[in-house]
Amino acid sequence: MTSEALxxxxxxxxxxxxFEDGREWLNVRIEAxxxxxxxxxxxYQPGLDFDYLFCLTCVDWPAHMDMVYHLTSTxxxxxxxxxxxxxxxxxxxxxxxxxxxxxxxxxxxxYDLFGVRFNDHPDLRRLLLTDDxxxxxxxxxxxxxxxxxxx
Amino acid sequence: xxxxxxxxxxxxLIINIGPQHPSTHGVLHxxxxxxxxxxxxxxxHLGYIHRSIEKMSESLSYRQFIYATSRMDYLSxxxxxxxxxxxxxxGLEVEIPERAQVIRVLMGELTRIxxxxxxxGALAMDVGAITPFFHAFRERELLNDLMEETCGARLTxxxxxxxGVMFDLHPNFQRRVHEFIxxxxxxxxxxxELVTNNAIFIxxxxxxxxxSREDAISYGCSGPVARASGVSCDIRKLYPYDIYGKVQLExxxxxxxxxYARYIVRMKEMQQSLSVIEQLIDNIPSGDxxxxxxxxxxxxxxxxxxxxxxxxxxxxxYIVSEGKMTPYRIKYRSPGFSNLSAIDHMARGQKIxxxxxxxxxxxxxxxxxxx
Numbered sequence: 001m002t003s004e005a006l007x008x009x010x011x012x013x014x015x016x017x018x019f020e021d022g023r024e025w026l027n028v029r030i031e032a033x034x035x036x037x038x039x040x041x042x043x044y045q046p047g048l049d050f051d052y053l054f055c056l057t058c059v060d061w062p063a064h065m066d067m068v069y070h071l072t073s074t075x076x077x078x079x080x081x082x083x084x085x086x087x088x089x090x091x092x093x094x095x096x097x098x099x100x101x102x103x104x105x106x107x108x109x110x111y112d113l114f115g116v117r118f119n120d121h122p123d124l125r126r127l128l129l130t131d132d133x134x135x136x137x138x139x140x141x142x143x144x145x146x147x148x149x150x151x
Numbered sequence: 152x153x154x155x156x157x158x159x160x161x162x163x164l165i166i167n168i169g170p171q172h173p174s175t176h177g178v179l180h181x182x183x184x185x186x187x188x189x190x191x192x193x194x195x196h197l198g199y200i201h202r203s204i205e206k207m208s209e210s211l212s213y214r215q216f217i218y219a220t221s222r223m224d225y226l227s228x229x230x231x232x233x234x235x236x237x238x239x240x241x242g243l244e245v246e247i248p249e250r251a252q253v254i255r256v257l258m259g260e261l262t263r264i265x266x267x268x269x270x271x272g273a274l275a276m277d278v279g280a281i282t283p284f285f286h287a288f289r290e291r292e293l294l295n296d297l298m299e300e301t302c303g304a305r306l307t308x309x310x311x312x313x314x315g316v317m318f319d320l321h322p323n324f325q326r327r328v329h330e331f332i333x334x335x336x337x338x339x340x341x342x343x344e345l346v347t348n349n350a351i352f353i354x355x356x357x358x359x360x361x362x363s364r365e366d367a368i369s370y371g372c373s374g375p376v377a378r379a380s381g382v383s384c385d386i387r388k389l390y391p392y393d394i395y396g397k398v399q400l401e402x403x404x405x406x407x408x409x410x411y412a413r414y415i416v417r418m419k420e421m422q423q424s425l426s427v428i429e430q431l432i433d434n435i436p437s438g439d440x441x442x443x444x445x446x447x448x449x450x451x452x453x454x455x456x457x458x459x460x461x462x463x464x465x466x467x468x469y470i471v472s473e474g475k476m477t478p479y480r481i482k483y484r485s486p487g488f489s490n491l492s493a494i495d496h497m498a499r500g501q502k503i504x505x506x507x508x509x510x511x512x513x514x515x516x517x518x519x520x521x522x
Contacts (some may be wrong), residue, residue, distance in 0.1 A: 051368050055467050057482040075369055102371030105492040115419060128198035138206055
């Protein structure tokens with residue numbers, strides 16, 4: 001599908017979805033509460049078939065956080081970027097690791113480094129850092145006087 | 152740990168492989184639940200070499216952060232640099248001279264051969280054959296020498312920079328690549344004789360660590376791991392960058408889905424890489440090796456994503472820029488991270504001895520996973 005056709009299909013799925021200027025791919029902004037149902041439709045609806053989650057990450061902004069999901073379809077070869085805004089205080093969003101298995105590790109990584117809680121995640125623990133680590137290192141206000149070298 | 156033990160049944164055994172274990176090729180730590188010799192669960196514990204390159208990159212300029220990426224997948228450092236350079240170039244909107252594009256692709260494919268050769272030797276060693284490891288290092292040494300002449304480094308290349316490549320090719324480059332090609336062609340036949348058609352090796356690899364096409368996609372596998380399950384995912388073919396669109400390159404696919412299929416895919420990929428090198432080595436265009444860029448690079452506000460095919464799969468660079476000298480956020484999508492997440496799925500129900508073969512067939516590079 002072309003970006004225009006995707007836009008139409010996504011608007012039909014979720015009328016509240018807003019579109020942002022993407023350079024290469026269609027960027028969709030949704031509410032965090034809509035994510036789980038929307039993800040299921042993106043994955044399973046014929047014609048969309050977004051079966052490959054190739055990047056899952058988070059961006060920490062001064063006033064909020066953005067979850068960013070890069071999805072592509074190995075059938076139709078179209079790509080979409082889905083973004084959801086989260087509160088900086090106690091950020092939380094539904095897990096999608098039952099839809100895309102790769103999300104299990106990626107969500108653990110985001111939890112580890114940003115402190116985003118993923119509802120219903122089967123095994124939400126720190127992944128890269130030790131279990132007793134304090135704080136969320138990839139947040140912009142993170143300070144670590146011992147391990148961080150300011151350049 | 153105690154909680155995990157609580158989940159197991161009576162008679163189960165939990166053992167640790169790594170972080171210091173030769174078959175993990177680095178500091179990977181697997182906690183394995185066993186019932187007798189049968190694997191019930193594999194749980195990777197990561198982070199022993201986590202340096203938070205993403206956080207570091209936030210305080211480095213667009214020229215500097217590329218140096219850190221050589222230290223992720225150190226066997227594909229050229230290709231990591233390539234991905235980062237492409238991502239920065241998207242924002243700079245510079246035209247890359249054709250000479251630089253050809254050099255980048257040549258270096259990328261030589262790197263792929265060097266990486267696959269090392270993997271071949273290491274995999275054979277993992278399943279009990281020592282000799283191939285020495286053969287592999289002999290060939291890889293030639294490639295390292297060849298790179299050293301041009302790049303000045305043998306492992307962390309830092310050769311590809313925004314705008315092109317850092318130095319022009321060494322005068323010996325073409326001659327030495329030709330020498331390598333003619334030598335390596337005879338060696339590939341030797342590899343097959345030694346390992347590929349070896350009955351013991353086939354027994355260790357065939358039917359082990361199966362993953363279906365659907366699962367490979369769902370787990371986000373890429374590179375030879377996914378292609379061995381029949382997933383067409385070669386970034387060089389699907390989303391060609393630099394001059395990959397103009398060279399003859401066949402995507403190697405296999406539908407075996409097991410360790411042997413992954414082995415065969417990588418062996419055939421080496422020949423594809425050789426073919427790309429042969430197409431380009433005598434046709435390197437003359438001209439500049441670097442486009443003119445400003446001394447201080449700034450990307451316009453926005454988001455940039457580039458994807459390249461490393462020896463292990465899809466490497467993605469996601470840059471969020473606020474228009475400053477340093478990126479606001481960088482995410483590296485490393486192929487090994489997703490490939491490793493499928494290890495539990497592949498190993499369940501297999502014997503513990505097969506786990507080593509599965510790990511070997513995934514071609515893990517730990518700094519690439521931990522970043």
